[in-house]
Amino acid sequence: MDCVVCNKRKKDFEVWSNKIVIAATYDSKVQDHNVIRKLSEHEIICHDCMQKILDEVDETRV
Ligand SMILES: [Zn+2]
Numbered sequence: 630m631d632c633v634v635c636n637k638r639k640k641d642f643e644v645w646s647n648k649i650v651i652a653a654t655y656d657s658k659v660q661d662h663n664v665i666r667k668l669s670e671h672e673i674i675c676h677d678c679m680q681k682i683l684d685e686v687d688e689t690r691v
Contacts, residue, residue, distance in 0.1 A: 634664060634678035644673040658686045 631638050645653070647668045651660060659665060662682050668674065674682070 630673050632675040632678055633668060633672045634674055634681075637675060639673070639675045644675050645679045646670075646673050650674070650679070656686070658689065659683065662686060 630641065630644055632644065647665075647670050650665055650668070654660065659682065662685070664674070664678075664682055
């Protein structure tokens with residue numbers, strides 16, 4: 630599987646699927662992020678890119 634953000638090939642345990650993101654975060658700010666919104670059911674994000682998204686979302690919090 631390739632990460633939709635960095636296009637690197639990743640193993641199953643290194644990635645977040647759309648469902649995992651939604652189940653694991655329960656966070657509307659994360660789910661509203663551009664990348665997450667575009668994520669289809671068949672696409673995945675690697676841990677590194679997911680962490681960047683979480684950091685970006687945290688920066689928008691006051
Ligand atoms: Zn990635």
